Amino acid sequence: MSATLGTSSVPLGTSNPITRNKSRNSPWIYVFLTAVAVLWLIPLVWTLYTSLRPNAATTRLGYFSVGGGVTFSNFSTAWNSGFAGYLLNSALITVPAVIITLFLASCVAFAVSRFAWKFNVSLLILFTAGNLLPPQILATPIYQLFKNIPLPLTVSDSGSLLNTYYGVIVMNVAFQVGFCTFVLSNYMKALPDELGEAARVDGASVWRQYRSIIMPLCRPALGALATLEVIWIYNDFFWALLLVQTGSRLPITTAINNLKGEFVNNYNLIAAGAMITVIPTLIIYFVLQRQFVAGLTLGASKG
Amino acid sequence: MTVDQAVRPETITAPRERRPTRKRLKTLSTTDKVVLGMMVGIPTLIEACLIWLPSLASIGLSFGRWDGIGSPTNITSAGISNYTYIFTNYPSFWPAVLHNLIWLVFLAVIATPLGVLLAVLLDRKIRFTRIYQSIFFLPVMLSLALIGIIWQLIYSSDNGLIDSLLGIAGKPQSIDFFGDKSINLWAALVAQTWRHAGYVMILYLAGLKGVDLSLKEAAALDGATAWQTFTRIVFPVMKPINTVVIVITIIEALRSFDLVYIINGGTNGLELLSALVVRNLQGEGQDLGVGSAIATVLLVLSLVPIIIYLSRTFRKDRTE
Amino acid sequence: MPENRSSLFGAQVDRRSVLRYAGASGIAVASASILAACTGNFSGGGSATGSKTTTFGSNYSDPAPKAAFASVVAAFQKQSGDKIKLNTVSHNDFQNNINNYLQGSPDAVFTWFSGFRMKSYAKSGLTLPLDDVWTKIGGNFSDSIAKASTAADGKKYLVPWVTYPWAIFYSKSLFAEKGYEVPVKWTDFTTLAAQMKKDGLIPIAFADKDLWPACGTFDYLNMRINGYKFHVDLMAHKESWNQAKVKDVFDHWNEILPYHQTGSLGRIWQDAANAIGAKKAGMMVVGSDQIGAQLTGAQYDDLDFFAFPEINPDFGQTAVEAPIDGFMLSKKGANDKIATAFLEFLGTAKAQQTYLGVNKADIATAKNADTSGYTPLQKKAQTFIGAATDLSQFLDRDSLPAFAADVMEPALQSFISSGKFDMASVESQAKQKYQGV
Incomplete structure (x- = not known):
């Protein structure tokens, strides 16, 4: 995938003087783009609007109405009914999963891109293909496997990998390592070989080459991938659904499945819960948008 | 600069032929070999144990009967009866295949081209292009599960935005977009398009930025229209990105589980293969043999695009 | 160059900001592991061992x-x-x-x-x-x-x-206001439903998004038409689903299907119960456990119920569904x-x-x-249940769970939307599900 790797290395911000001529664009393009943009914003704006209105007002006036005041009480109600805990659960799953994924992926990428192996390509195919499978295919065997892996009760109250954060972390890692390996190996291949040569002449061990030479050079790619993986793992719905049984232990993306059951008929609360779930991604979006997009286009293979 | 060079930027980023200088394993010390072995071995073990062996186990389970309770010794052989059951008797199976197919066609014919169109328009040095990009890209940050919740607020028959706009919310003639079997698939697809188009846009835009501008200029000087420039010049040189976009479209169509699950558990017009797998695995009515047979069908269907994609991607490397 | 990754949004990824970001995430990890180590309960939750x-x-x-x-x-x-x-x-x-x-x-x-x-x-x-x-x-x-x-x-x-009993629940004041009488026979029931429709009401509030609520109507129709014994045997799959008696159930249901609240497959039962509370709907086949908890205050006080009407005089109204x-x-x-x-x-x-x-x-x-x-x-x-000669539990409690959840509930949904119940298909699926039970 060196092609997609490279496309993002063209400085996109620079513009060409010829196509810079904006007057050539028909106004209809703007009409079209603006119309689509407005349509695109409606769902989130509507959710935000609904979440800020008191239930009493929407019950009286209907949801499609103005007036009745603005309130943050829906947010505090949702927050106090478990969302604080769900967010913490998400952090406890996402942070370790991203770190482990990047570490493992960089190890494999380093080995396959900096050394000549017989099975280089087969290995990469194995990793990348694993990333593309629908996870439901593995659900039954994974569940049964985790049920039968014993853990001491001090670590897991189920006595197995079920109903623990570990189980969810491990599955997220297994699913994401493939993509990161793929991106990082392409990235590392593009690093000049002389770097390794020089280190080898100095007698640096394999680990030192990885730790002190290659990894520092990969920081931009790691930063981009980390952003992307935080979002993806935060957004993972399925593994916690399958592996976690205790409601209070669910990460937020899976817990929103219970929103409709818990806040029956109260769309204001549902909207507030949805907004709480969106907020972390929106923060990342506005602060680290560039890294996210860079990570996405860097690999462009993600399914 | 040739067309080839313009879109294969490895010629830009790393023009050197690196292979000959790459370190061969033989020359490494024992410690280094062990370290390297672990660096590859541990992740490979994880991948094999948690992805590939379970996939094979699913195939194995599809030939057995088991309610999932107790140890795997309770499995009894079922021959191919699970397959005959899903193919001939299970009323949700063929609708699920059809829905997966519709999902794919819809994404391929509506959502993906919309994303490409947005990318092409935004590539024309539009004013406020960054604002437009940010807006179109926003839903890509959201989980499909959350998208299901958000669109419920739009689609609900009693309080939803659309029915309210039409003035029929809560009335007998109101439209229940997620509940009505004849339209909920399309309603879900619209919600999925909201995300998918932005995803395709960003990938395609990245590709378009890499296309040599002189090509477009040359075409424009020859009097080609924008459409002709796109179809004859840009689209062909975008081949690698096109492959990526096609594969992503197929994979997304196979992976739309989260959305239908959050809407209604994948029932009542929203049956998908992935949802049927899960329905047979959870609940009190566990039938792991049947669930695994469906999983195996899904595995086979997924491997087709994956293999096509990987063989295209890695062909070059292999012949290196 | 690789270290010059740039983004679509027009700006180069600033190497320093990436580093800063990487540093920040490092701190985040460290604090998470400290948190985990301190609580010693990384998997969350409380174990019951040793404590009271x-x-x-x-x-x-x-x-x-x-x-x-x-x-x-x-x-x-x-x-x-x-x-x-x-x-x-x-x-x-x-x-x-x-x-x-x-x-x-x-x-x-x-x-x-x-x-x-x-x-x-x-x-x-x-x-x-x-x-x-x-x-x-x-x-x-x-x-x-x-x-x-x-x-x-x-x-x-x-x-x-x-x-708690399943029965047909209604609003007392609505019945009084419109002069409706509690129906005893099937024809009284259908006549009343038609009258309600004429009066601009939803005759039968209905919701089946959760898949199980429709089972209550099936159970009562089957017990009223074919008797309790047949119902129990059918639930245990000692009787075939592909026979005239089952067809009879769905023929009767088809008679009243036009009076059911539309869009039921997208509605949760709570919303259907609210339609009774708001007097927008006339009747609802539901358990008191559901509607009695959903409706509160004056709406609860206004709530009453009657037995599912008699269809076959041989069986009267003596069987009650009381989970x-x-x-x-x-x-x-x-x-x-x-x-x-x-x-x-x-x-x-x-x-x-x-x-x-x-x-x-x-x-x-x-x-x-x-x-x-x-x-x-x-x-x-209490009187209602005490007077019953036979008590059924509920379709999903009386039959094999795998059959109820995977076969019957989807089949009922498909009946509700199409008016057709594929008896042959249900019977052959039942054979698969009940084998070895």
């Missing part, structure tokens, strides 16, 4: 029963000094997850149902027999309740809790003395009265319960 605490998994997630359970738990804690950790999961999710829950990390005591559903978990070995508990609480229950708590091996696995809710003891959860003591407490009239003091939707199963505090609706429910 037991856990209780509840599916009573709707506000009224949830509050009622909190008061029961409080009463037990006050009486015994032990602690109960209450783990409430939404009703549908609890059932969906039950197999995984019981094999994963179940609570010691959990809410469950009688019928086939209790028996299949007794047989699976995932729950424990409660004969010891029953030696203490046995005197509180009638023989029929005791029988409903007994599994195939003759041991008791359930501590019965509350019960019994109860508790089981999980094998994997902590089986300690407190769990047993809690179960013994739950099996008393006193505990049930505490619950029913808050939740007015159900009635006690204990025969010695003090019913003087019952609302008129509860009193009527």
Whole structure:
């Protein structure tokens, strides 16, 4: 995938003087783009609007109405009914999963891109293909496997990998390592070989080459991938659904499945819960948008 | 600069032929070999144990009967009866295949081209292009599960935005977009398009930025229209990105589980293969043999695009 | 160059900001691991070992029963000094997850149902027999309740809790205002429904998004047309689904289907119940446990019900659908003395009265319960169930769970939307599901 790797290395911000001529664009393009943009914003704006209105007002006036005041009480109600805990659960799953994924992926990428192996390509195919499978295919065997892996009760109250954060972390890692390996190996291949040569002449061990030479050079790619993986793992719905049984232990993306059951008929609360779930991604979006997009286009293979 | 060079930027980023200088394993010390072995071995073990062996186990389970309770010794052989059951008797199976197919066609014919169109328009040095990009890209940050919740607020028959706009919310003639079997698939697809188009846009835009501008200029000087420039010049040189976009479209169509699950558990017009797998695995009515047979069908269907994609991607490397 | 990654948004990725970001995430990891190390309980949750605490998994997630359970738990804690950790999961999710829950990390005591559903978990070995508990609480229950708590091996696995009737619920004041009379025969019922439609009402409030509510209508039609015995045999798949008697059920249902609230497959039962409360709908086939908890205040006081109308005079209206809710003891959860003591407490009239003091939707199963505090609706429910000659549980409690969930519930949904019930397909699926049972 060196092609997609490279496309993002063209400085996109620079513009060409010829196509810079904006007057050539028909106004209809703007009409079209603006119309689509407005349509695109409606769902989130509507959710935000609904979440800020008191239930009493929407019950009286209907949801499609103005007036009745603005309130943050829906947010505090949702927050106090478990969302604080769900967010913490998400952090406890996402942070370790991203770190482990990047570490493992960089190890494999380093080995396959900096050394000549017989099975280089087969290995990469194995990793990348694993990333593309629908996870439901593995659900039954994974569940049964985790049920039968014993853990001491001090670590897991189920006595197995079920109903623990570990189980969810491990599955997220297994699913994401493939993509990161793929991106990082392409990235590392593009690093000049002389770097390794020089280190080898100095007698640096394999680990030192990885730790002190290659990894520092990969920081931009790691930063981009980390952003992307935080979002993806935060957004993972399925593994916690399958592996976690205790409601209070669910990460937020899976817990929103219970929103409709818990806040029956109260769309204001549902909207507030949805907004709480969106907020972390929106923060990342506005602060680290560039890294996210860079990570996405860097690999462009993600399914 | 040739067309080839313009879109294969490895010629830009790393023009050197690196292979000959790459370190061969033989020359490494024992410690280094062990370290390297672990660096590859541990992740490979994880991948094999948690992805590939379970996939094979699913195939194995599809030939057995088991309610999932107790140890795997309770499995009894079922021959191919699970397959005959899903193919001939299970009323949700063929609708699920059809829905997966519709999902794919819809994404391929509506959502993906919309994303490409947005990318092409935004590539024309539009004013406020960054604002437009940010807006179109926003839903890509959201989980499909959350998208299901958000669109419920739009689609609900009693309080939803659309029915309210039409003035029929809560009335007998109101439209229940997620509940009505004849339209909920399309309603879900619209919600999925909201995300998918932005995803395709960003990938395609990245590709378009890499296309040599002189090509477009040359075409424009020859009097080609924008459409002709796109179809004859840009689209062909975008081949690698096109492959990526096609594969992503197929994979997304196979992976739309989260959305239908959050809407209604994948029932009542929203049956998908992935949802049927899960329905047979959870609940009190566990039938792991049947669930695994469906999983195996899904595995086979997924491997087709994956293999096509990987063989295209890695062909070059292999012949290196 | 690789280190010059740039983004679509026109700006180069600043190397320093990436570093700063990487540093920040490093700190985040460190703090997470410290957090985990400090609490020593990275997997979350509390283990019951060694402490004077037991856990209780509840599916009573709707506000009224949830509050009622909190008061029961409080009463037990006050009486015994032990602690109960209450783990409430939404009703549908609890059932969906039950197999995984019981094999994963179940609570010691959990809410469950009688019928086939209790028996299949007794047989699976995932729950424990409660004969010891029953030696203490046995005197509180009638023989029929005791029988409903007994599994195939003759041991008791359930501590019965509350019960409630399914019936046709309506608003008293709406009936009075419009001059409607309670129908007894099938034709009275269809005439009334037609009249309601003419009056601009939704004749039959209906919701089946959750898949199970429609089963109630099926059960009653089948019991009224074919009798209780046939119904039980059909549930056990001793009778075929592909026969004229079953067709008769759906022919009758088709007669009233046009009077059902439209869009039912996208509606949750709570919304249908609200239509009764708001007097927008005339009648609803539902359990008092559901509608009685959903409607509160004046709407609750206005609520009344009548028996599902007679269709075949041979069977009259003597069979009543009255599910019994109860508790089981999980094998994997902590089986300690407190769990047993809690179960013994739950099996008393006193505990049930505490619950029913808050939740007015159900009635006690204990025969010695003090019913003087019952609302008129509860009193009527008690008489109604007491007068029945046969009690059914509910389709998903009387039949094989795999059949109810995977075959029957989707088939009913498809009937509701198309008016067609594919008997041959249901029968051949039933054969697959019941094989080896």
